[in-house]
Each structure stands twice: as C-alpha cells, then as structure tokens.
Amino acid sequence: MNVRQRLGxxxxxxxxxxxxxxxxxxxxxxxxxxxxxxxxxxxxTITRVLFKNPHSFVFLESTDAQGQKVEWQVELGAFSSMTRxxxxxxxxxxxxxxxVTGIPSRAPGSHGIxxxxxxxxxxxxxxxSRSAQ
Amino acid sequence: MRRTFGGVTLGRWLGVGAVPIALxxxxxxVLPTAHAQAPSGVKLPDxxxxxxxxxxxxxxxxxxVPWGPSNFPVLNERALAYQKVFDEALSPKYDxxxxxxxxxEYDPYLMEVVQWPDRVLFRYEKDDQLRTxxxxxxxxxxxxxxIQGFSVGRYESNALLVETTNFVFDVTGFDDYNGIPSSQxxxxxERYWREGEELKVTVTVEDPLFLRRPASYTAxxxxxxxxxxxxxxxxxxxxARLSVKFIPPRYK
Numbered sequence: 044m045n046v047r048q049r050l051g052x053x054x055x056x057x058x059x060x061x062x063x064x065x066x067x068x069x070x071x072x073x074x075x076x077x078x079x080x081x082x083x084x085x086x087x088t089i090t091r092v093l094f095k096n097p098h099s100f101v102f103l104e105s106t107d108a109q110g111q112k113v114e115w116q117v118e119l120g121a122f123s124s125m126t127r128x129x130x131x132x133x134x135x136x137x138x139x140x141x142x143v144t145g146i147p148s149r150a151p152g153s154h155g156i157x158x159x160x161x162x163x164x165x166x167x168x169x170x171x172s173r174s175a176q
Numbered sequence: 177m178r179r180t181f182g183g184v185t186l187g188r189w190l191g192v193g194a195v196p197i198a199l200x201x202x203x204x205x206v207l208p209t210a211h212a213q214a215p216s217g218v219k220l221p222d223x224x225x226x227x228x229x230x231x232x233x234x235x236x237x238x239x240x241v242p243w244g245p246s247n248f249p250v251l252n253e254r255a256l257a258y259q260k261v262f263d264e265a266l267s268p269k270y271d272x273x274x275x276x277x278x279x280x281e282y283d284p285y286l287m288e289v290v291q292w293p294d295r296v297l298f299r300y301e302k303d304d305q306l307r308t309x310x311x312x313x314x315x316x317x318x319x320x321x322x323i324q325g326f327s328v329g330r331y332e333s334n335a336l337l338v339e340t341t342n343f344v345f346d347v348t349g350f351d352d353y354n355g356i357p358s359s360q361x362x363x364x365x366e367r368y369w370r371e372g373e374e375l376k377v378t379v380t381v382e383d384p385l386f387l388r389r390p391a392s393y394t395a396x397x398x399x400x401x402x403x404x405x406x407x408x409x410x411x412x413x414x415x416a417r418l419s420v421k422f423i424p425p426r427y428k
Contacts, residue, residue, distance in 0.1 A: 074239065075264040076422035095412040097269070098419065118419055123285070123301065123407045124230070148422035155422040 073118075076148055077157045083147035085115045085156065086164075089139045094122040094132055101135055101159075103143065117143055118157040129171025140164050221334050223289045223296070223368055226404045227375050227397035230284045234395055239353045242282050242393035249381070249391035255356060258347075258386070262355030263426045267348050270420050272411035274303035276323050276349055277340055277364040278379045282395055286406050289368075289375070296329060296336060301406040309338050316342045321360065323349075335369040350381065359385035373399050 073079070087105030099119040107113050119125060135141070142162045148155030161169035235241045243249065251259065269275070275283055285301040296309040309329040316326035326342040341363050343349065349358025358381075365380040380392035 076419045093412070093415050095415040096409045097272075097411055098415050100415055100418055116418065116422075121285075121409075123409065126407075127230070148419075150422045150424050153422050155419065157419075 073146070073157050077146045077155065078149050079146050081147050082144065083156055084142065084144045086142045087115060087140070089135060089137050089141060090114070092132070092135055092137060094125070096121045096123055099125060103141070113154055115143065115154045115156060117145065117159045118155065119159065134169055135161065141169060219334055220291070220331055221336060221368070221370050223336060223370065223375060224291045226286055226288045226400045226406065228400045229282070229287055229395070229397045233398040236284045237279070237282050237353065242395060243351055243354065243391070247391060247393055249350065249356065250388040251356065252386060252388050255386035258357050259355045264355070264423050265420050265425070267352055269348065269352055270417045272303070272413050272416050274305050274323065275352070276343070276346060277325065278350070278381045278393070279352060280305060281366070281377060281379055282393070286400065286404070287397065288406055299406060301409060303411055304409045309336070325362070325364065335367050338366040338368070340364040340366070350383065350386065357386060358383050361385050371396070
C-alpha cells in the first residue's frame with residue numbers, strides 16, 4: 044500500500060472540511076497532541092474501529108516509504124456526537140481501504156491524525172452528507 | 177374495649193387510612209406534590225426539558241472558549257505556579273474522571289433539566305453526570321464533598337439560582353484547556369433563566385485559593401426536537417487515554 048505523507052505549514056488548507064471528523068466533542072485540547080500548523084495524508088486499510096466516547100478511533104495499516112508497516116491512529120469525535128451528525132458504523136469498517144487527510148500528532152515518531160477527512164480510493168468522500176451534518 | 181370514631185372502629189380507621197398514607201409516602205418518593213420551595217407569588221421559570229448545548233447553540237469549548245480575552249480569570253500566584261508545571265497527561269479526564277462545574281455546563285452535549293418541588297435535576301449527557309440542586313434549604317455536611325460539589329438553589333425573579341460548594345481539589349477543576357485547578361473552596365454560582373425558546377445561564381466561579389476575583393461566562397442552550405433523549409456516554413477508559421501518547425512528554 045502506498046503511503047504519502049506530506050507535512051507542511053498549510054493549516055489553512057486543512058480548515059475543517061465538510062466531512063472532517065474533528066474532535067469537537069471537546070474532551071481535551073487537540074493542540075497538546077496534534078500540530079495544527081501541519082497537515083498529513085495517509086492511505087491504508089482499516090484494521091480496527093473504536094466507536095466510543097469520549098473519542099472514536101480508526102486504526103489504519105499502511106507502509107512507509109521504506110516498506111515498513113505503519114499503524115496510523117486516527118482520532119475522531121465522540122461517537123454520540125458523530126451519530127448526531129449522521130455518521131454510522133458502516134461508513135468506516137475494517138477492511139476498507141481509505142485515504143485520510145488531517146492534522147498530525149506532535150510526539151516524535153508517532154503516527155496520529157485528527158481533524159480527519161476520509162475518502163475512498165477513488166477520491167469520493169466518506170461520511171454523512173452535508174445535509175446530515 | 178373497642179374505641180370507635182363516628183361509629184367506625186379504630187382498627188378500621190387505621191386500615192382504611194393506611195392505604196392512602198402508604199400511597200402518599202410511596203408517591204412522595206417519585207412524585208413530589210407541592211412547590212413548597214417557591215415563595216408564594218413567585219413565577220417559576222420553566223426550565224424543564226432536553227436542551228442542546230452542542231456547537232449548534234454556541235461555540236465549542238476550547239482554550240479560548242468560554243474563557244476568552246474578556247473574561248479570562250485573574251489567577252493568583254498559586255494558580256500560576258500550578259499552571260506553569262501542569263502536565264496535560266496528568267489530566268484526570270484521560271481516565272474518564274467526569275467534567276465538573278464550571279466546565280460541565282459548557283461541554284457541547286445535551287442536558288436534561290427536571291424540576292421537582294424540592295429539587296432540580298441536571299442530567300448531562302457528557303460523562304453521564306447527574307447534579308441535584310436541593311431547594312429545601314438543606315445544608316451540606318462534612319460528608320458531602322465530591323467532584324460535583326453540593327448544590328442548593330432557589331427561584332428568584334423568574335430564574336433559578338444555584339450555589340455549589342463542597343468540591344474536592346481538582347487539578348483541572350476550573351478549566352481543563354488551560355490547566356487551571358480548583359480547590360475545596362471553589363464556589364460556583366449559576367443563574368438559569370428562559371429567554372424565549374432558549375435556556376440561558378450565567379456561571380460565576382469564586383475560588384480564593386486560585387482566583388484573585390470571581391470569573392463568569394454566559395451561555396445558552398437551544399430546545400431539542402420533541403422526543404429527544406440523552407444518550408448514554410459510557411466513557412471508555414481505553415479510548416479516553418489513547419491520544420496521550422501523542423503529547424510530547426513534559427517530564428521524564
């Protein structure tokens with residue numbers, strides 16, 4: 044699986060898209076764990092999904108440029124908030140190959156993403172329709 | 177000798193009377209029957225219902241909300257010292273310890289209010305918390321300390337006034353975004369009132385161990401569609417702590 048990781052000072056380009064799953068459940072400050080001045084993109088296969096409160100998580104398996112396996116941990120909002128916005132468990136399920144863009148985690152060597160936007164391999168967005176949000 | 181009252185034996189009186197008394201006692205446990213705590217002539221504000229405090233109603237909480245440039249608390253030296261050494265990973269929310277006043281009122285979730293004659297119940301979707309505001313003039317005892325404190329209240333000028341004391345020390349008890357603690361001397365005053373279809377609150381916090389003067393914010397909730405129910409939060413300890421590893425460690 045190809046992985047593209049682009050880090051740059053393009054926070055404005057990431058300004059919460061329609062399908063972004065920001066941790067708006069406000070359990071904690073995402074600024075402590077994620078660097079909103081940067082962006083990251085990853086592609087891989089969903090291996091595990093935790094639809095929970097206070098935050099949901101999607102785990103993504105991919106490989107880096109050196110061919111090493113990498114597990115991305117994508118932080119979403121509280122599941123109670125997500126369902127209210129129209130998200131369902133079927134939208135993100137193990138086995139799906141997805142592309143994720145978002146804000147990268149801060150800790151050196153970590154592979155975390157938040158404020159995530161999900162898309163299928165063909166680029167079509169994953170998530171509730173605009174009207175459902 | 178059998179004593180009679182109006183031709184009815186005492187035993188029968190007691191037997192007949194026991195039923196309604198027992199019913200009254202039983203119902204009294206769940207259906208208080210008088211607005212005993214509302215002074216006569218005082219119009220009670222209708223605060224009951226399920227209210228929407230999500231991003232639809234107000235900006236979601238953050239480092240600058242609800243405590244922004246105009247109302248950020250004036251911290252004393254003790255608070256500044258705590259804030260300086262604060263370590264995000266230490267925050268008890270990462271282990272599902274519930275939010276407390278003055279933060280829980282502003283968390284972006286639903287809240288249900290139930291008004292009974294002797295108490296008002298605030299049920300928060302966030303962290304499945306229930307706060308009871310006693311209207312019967314009871315006082316907290318030395319056994320009534322807790323993270324949500326002990327709340328008493330009264331109706332006044334078409335509003336509900338709530339005073340909460342008896343908190344325990346909480347390392348993020350004032351604000352978990354800015355690492356401001358609160359002490360056992362924290363006193364939270366809330367004023368709830370209706371403004372049209374909206375429910376509004378002004379929350380004021382005093383804490384002489386950490387704040388130089390009281391700080392306050394005002395927020396609103398929107399009504400929810402009929403039939404809306406709070407969901408169980410069921411905070412999951414695993415996911416609550418999952419992002420901590422992404423925080424660069426401050427201490428070894």
